[in-house]
Amino acid sequence: MAGNKGRGRAAYTFNIEAVGFSRGEKLPDVALKPPPVFPDTDYKPVPLKAGEGEDYMLALKQELRETMKRMPYYIETPEEKQDIERYSKRYMKVYKEEWIPAGPKSEKAKDTSKGVSLTNTADVLKKIEELEKRGDGEKSDEENEEKEGGKEKSKEGDEEDDDDAAEQEEYDEEEQEEENDYINSYFEDGDDFGADSDDNMDEATY
Amino acid sequence: MTQAEIKLCSLLLQEHFGEIVEKIGVHLIRTGSQPLRVIAHDTGTSLDQVKKALCVLIQHNLVIYQVHKRGVVEYEAQCSRVLRMLRYPRYIYTAKTLYSDTGELIVEELLLNGKMTMSAVVKKVADRLTETMEDGKTMDYAEVSNTFMRLADTHFVQRCPWVPATENSDPGPLPPAPILVISEKDMYLVPKLSLIGKGKRRRSSDEDATGEPKAKRTKHSTDNKEPIPDDGIYWQANLDRFHQHFRDQAIVSAVANRMDQTSSEIVRTMLRMSEITTPSAAPFTQPLSSNEIFRSLPVGYNISKQVLDQYLTLLADDPLEFVGKSGDSGGGMYVINLHKALGSLATATLESVVQERFGSRCARIFRLVLQKKHLEQKQVEDLAMIPAKEAKDMLYKMLSGNFISLQEIPKTPDHAPSRTFYLYTVNILSAARMLLHRCYKSIANLIERRQFETKENKRLLEKSQRVEAIIASMQATGAEEAQLQEIEEMITAPERQQLETLKRNVNKLDASEIQVDETIFLLESYIESTMKRQ
Numbered sequence: 001m002a003g004n005k006g007r008g009r010a011a012y013t014f015n016i017e018a019v020g021f022s023r024g025e026k027l028p029d030v031a032l033k034p035p036p037v038f039p040d041t042d043y044k045p046v047p048l049k050a051g052e053g054e055d056y057m058l059a060l061k062q063e064l065r066e067t068m069k070r071m072p073y074y075i076e077t078p079e080e081k082q083d084i085e086r087y088s089k090r091y092m093k094v095y096k097e098e099w100i101p102a103g104p105k106s107e108k109a110k111d112t113s114k115g116v117s118l119t120n121t122a123d124v125l126k127k128i129e130e131l132e133k134r135g136d137g138e139k140s141d142e143e144n145e146e147k148e149g150g151k152e153k154s155k156e157g158d159e160e161d162d163d164d165a166a167e168q169e170e171y172d173e174e175e176q177e178e179e180n181d182y183i184n185s186y187f188e189d190g191d192d193f194g195a196d197s198d199d200n201m202d203e204a205t206y
Numbered sequence: 207m208t209q210a211e212i213k214l215c216s217l218l219l220q221e222h223f224g225e226i227v228e229k230i231g232v233h234l235i236r237t238g239s240q241p242l243r244v245i246a247h248d249t250g251t252s253l254d255q256v257k258k259a260l261c262v263l264i265q266h267n268l269v270i271y272q273v274h275k276r277g278v279v280e281y282e283a284q285c286s287r288v289l290r291m292l293r294y295p296r297y298i299y300t301a302k303t304l305y306s307d308t309g310e311l312i313v314e315e316l317l318l319n320g321k322m323t324m325s326a327v328v329k330k331v332a333d334r335l336t337e338t339m340e341d342g343k344t345m346d347y348a349e350v351s352n353t354f355m356r357l358a359d360t361h362f363v364q365r366c367p368w369v370p371a372t373e374n375s376d377p378g379p380l381p382p383a384p385i386l387v388i389s390e391k392d393m394y395l396v397p398k399l400s401l402i403g404k405g406k407r408r409r410s411s412d413e414d415a416t417g418e419p420k421a422k423r424t425k426h427s428t429d430n431k432e433p434i435p436d437d438g439i440y441w442q443a444n445l446d447r448f449h450q451h452f453r454d455q456a457i458v459s460a461v462a463n464r465m466d467q468t469s470s471e472i473v474r475t476m477l478r479m480s481e482i483t484t485p486s487a488a489p490f491t492q493p494l495s496s497n498e499i500f501r502s503l504p505v506g507y508n509i510s511k512q513v514l515d516q517y518l519t520l521l522a523d524d525p526l527e528f529v530g531k532s533g534d535s536g537g538g539m540y541v542i543n544l545h546k547a548l549g550s551l552a553t554a555t556l557e558s559v560v561q562e563r564f565g566s567r568c569a570r571i572f573r574l575v576l577q578k579k580h581l582e583q584k585q586v587e588d589l590a591m592i593p594a595k596e597a598k599d600m601l602y603k604m605l606s607g608n609f610i611s612l613q614e615i616p617k618t619p620d621h622a623p624s625r626t627f628y629l630y631t632v633n634i635l636s637a638a639r640m641l642l643h644r645c646y647k648s649i650a651n652l653i654e655r656r657q658f659e660t661k662e663n664k665r666l667l668e669k670s671q672r673v674e675a676i677i678a679s680m681q682a683t684g685a686e687e688a689q690l691q692e693i694e695e696m697i698t699a700p701e702r703q704q705l706e707t708l709k710r711n712v713n714k715l716d717a718s719e720i721q722v723d724e725t726i727f728l729l730e731s732y733i734e735s736t737m738k739r740q
Contacts, residue, residue, distance in 0.1 A: 043562060048717050053299060058717050060295040064318070068222045071318060073262045075224045075255075 207235055207285045210646040215288040217653045222291060223262055226251065230259040234269060234283035241278050266320035267442060290445055292649065292723045297448050301362070308353040311335065313362070313443055321366050321440040324354060324397065355396050361482070364393045364444040397439055450486050453731055454478075457547045460554075461521070461528060468509065469517050473529065475502050476542055487738050489545040495536025511537075526550050545735050552638050552732035555725060559641060560609055567592060568600045572632070575610060580629040601630060608640045635736055642729040649722050656715040663708050670697055670705060 048054075068074055207215075215235055220228040233249050234240060240248075246256045260281060263269035268288055271281050294317050302310035311331045316322060328350045335345040357363045454477045462470035479502055480491035500514050509517075518540055521529035527546045533539035553576065561569035571590050575581055581589070587597045604610040615627040660667070673696050680690065697705075 041563075043565060046562060048714070049721060054717060054720065056302075057295040057299050057720050058713060060298055061716050061720065064294060064298075064314075065221065067318065073223055073227075073265065073320075075226045075258060075262065077225045 208643060208646070210643055210650060211285055211289065212236060214646050214650045214653075215285055217650055217657075218288055218291050221653070223259075226255050227259040227262050230256055231263055231268065231283055231288065234263075234281060235285050235288070239272070239280040239282040241280050245281070289646075289726075292719065293445075293727070295720060296452070296723070297443065297445070300448060300451060301357075304362075305353055305357065308335065308350055309357060312350070312354055312357060316363060316441060316443045321442050323437065323440055324351075327441065328354060358394045358396050358441075361394055361444055361447045363441050364447075365395070366440040366442050368438060368440070446486050449727070449731065450481070452727055453544070453548070454481075456551055456728065457528065457542070457544075460547070460551060464524070464526065465520070468507070469521055471504065471507060472499065472514065472517055473521070473542065475499060475504065476529075476540065478502075480542070487735070489735070489739060490530065490541045490543045493532045493539040493541050496538045496540065497536050499540070500537075545739065548728075548732040548735050549634065551728050553634060555728055556609065556632075556634070556637055556641060560604065563607070564600065564603055567596070568604060571597065571600055572604065572609065575630050576632050576634075580613060580631045582627065582629055586630060605630075609637050611636070635733065638729050638733055642726060642733065645722050645726045645729070649719055649726075652715050652719050652722070656712055659708060659711055659715070663704065666701060666704060667708075669701075673697055 212232060212235055216228055216232045219231045223231075229249055229251065230245060233245060237248070242253070242256065242260070245260075246253045249256070251259075260269060263283070264271065264281075267284070269281050269283050271279055274280050297317060298310055298314050301313035305312075308331065311334055312327055315327050315330055328347050331350050332345045332347050335350070336343075339345065354363070454474070457477065458470050458474045461473045476491065476494055476499060479494055479498065484491045496511075496515055496518060499518070500511055503509070503514070515538065518529065518531075518538060522531040522540065527543055528550070530541050530543050531538060532541050557569060557573060557576075560572045567590075571586060571592065574586065574590050578585075578589070583598065583601070586592075586601065587594045590597060592600075601610065605612065609632070610630050611633055613629045613631050614621070615629060616622075617625045617627070673693060677690060677693055680693065
């Protein structure tokens with residue numbers, strides 16, 4: 001055919017000069033693989049802005065990161081048990097505020113004289129619970145589960161401390177108030193209460 | 207939502223709210239609007255956990271809900287709002303510059319908690335301020351309330367939509383989800399509260415974590431038992447207003463760089479006058495007469511009326527067109543072209559990126575093509591005065607980076623390549639989008655790298671934290687200098703060096719995140735403004 005300029009010679013369908021290459025056939029190599037992930041750059045980046053405002057924002061950012069971890073909105077994934085209990089772990093307990101989005105059922109359960117619920121997720125939960133009512137009949141179980149689930153860490157013993165939780169107080173879970181007459185300081189350590197008695201167990205166990 | 211945005215949202219949610227919330231949030235962003243059960247089923251998490259996560263997300267305005275037909279409630283995530291979490295430090299710093307520490311803490315509390323009642327905010331902020339003050343002094347609630355009201359007046363905080371009060375006391379069947387309403391005029395209405403009190407300093411025994419005998423602690427404040435007077439009236443930070451402020455700041459500093467301090471002050475005055483009157487999405491501000499501007503200039507600036515007029519004329523004639531003249535009454539009516547200003551800022555960003563990435567000769571070609579709109583290969587070489595080979599190389603580099611695009615103009619209907627014009631052009635909108643996408647990727651990379659660095663040195667960080675805790679406890683119980691010295695030496699010198707390096711790197715990565723976010727703001731504002739005009 002007339003179009004063939006000779007066997008084996010490349011013929012372009014367009015005017016090669018328009019794209020900028022002369023007819024000298026010094027075309028660049030075909031790319032056989034994707035470009036490197038970290039190519040060398042000819043021009044190094046400009047240094048970061050430094051100034052009072054920037055320093056302040058940096059400090060703010062790092063503080064905010066830490067604070068967010070301590071807020072009740074940060075939902076922890078349950079951690080696996082540590083094999084060695086470290087001495088310093090006792091001194092690094094992080095105070096976590098309690099946050100319970102209140103719903104109509106949990107409001108009834110609380111005493112009206114105690115504190116009022118925190119947030120407007122009263123609306124949110126009202127609706128979630130309405131949905132529950134529609135979905136399946138086992139609403140009471142779900143309510144309890146929801147209430148339990150709403151509390152960040154399980155409370156040991158007392159169930160009447162909803163009001164404590166509802167306020168934005170910070171307190172360690174082990175130092176909740178008990179509504180009985182015993183002096184709290186009578187038993188020093190809540191953890192190992194009664195379990196590690198090294199005395200002679202002369203008493204009969206029933 | 208692009209993959210880069212989803213990845214960034216996932217990293218942000220995980221850092222701020224934990225894994226469970228991240229899983230739910232990312233699932234919602236990916237799949238759009240979903241009802242509760244479908245979310246639980248698809249993500250394989252228990253219903254209880256999903257509810258908790260949704261509560262957190264809704265509290266922080268990251269997820270909204272809607273009632274659909276047949277009473278099904280669907281939840282939708284707001285990806286763009288999640289990305290705003292990067293900007294929290296900037297919002298708080300801005301509040302600090304405008305309203306000092308009180309304002310800063312108010313905005314910080316509102317951002318950290320999503321929604322709060324005014325009384326809760328005031329109490330918390332007063333307590334925090336009291337902590338930092340000297341012994342014996344306390345912060346009065348009234349002062350904090352005042353700052354809060356000023357923030358509401360200037361629209362930096364706004365009310366959250368609420369459930370309208372129903373007329374009939376008998377509710378009848380409750381709707382599956384409360385319909386929240388808000389009206390324009392109520393958005394900034396501060397309820398009449400008489401908050402009397404002072405900030406309370408936390409007693410030192412409260413702060414002591416060193417296993418003291420667990421004495422019975424009295425309640426934190428005695429007014430818990432009173433019902434909160436403004437229950438149900440929740441406030442949130444108004445991010446749009448902050449964005450407006452950032453935009454104004456950017457325009458003023460651009461004018462200051464291009465011209466001089468006085469013209470930037472004039473532009474700042476004009477912007478301030480149109481703050482409340484102009485809606486944030488308007489392409490230009492309301493016209494302001496030269497007389498009004500003259501009266502509103504800050505007190506320290508005594509320039510005469512003629513000088514002001516000269517400056518205004520100069521600004522209006524500038525090719526960048528930040529200021530435009532819209533009429534002659536009142537000594538000349540002037541507007542600020544917000545859309546054009548944002549366009550110029552975005553273009554300047556693009557130019558600077560090209561320059562830093564490819565060199566100043568490439569930048570020259572880029573600016574040339576920007577100016578002339580469409581150029582052929584040959585014309586580029588001639589006008590830029592760059593040899594053909596290099597010009598070609600640079601153009602292709604920019605083309606593959608998607609900063610420049612090709613426009614084909616066929617001469618014949620069969621589009622034969624040999625008979626077609628190929629013109630180089632810059633499409634600012636698409637280049638801005640491309641750059642924005644790249645910015646999201648960069649920040650995701652920065653966050654990943656920072657997390658990697660922290661994880662690598664986790665053992666060392668934990669060790670140093672433990673040592674600090676031990677030292678603190680020993681100091682509290684009274685220990686000798688020698689013992690403290692010994693404990694401090696538990697961290698060897700090379701380890702200290704490593705910690706220093708780690709700290710420096712993490713700081714650098716954090717600072718980079720903040721600055722990339724500034725670019726993101728400019729590009730997003732420009733894209734948003736352009737989309738609104740179409």
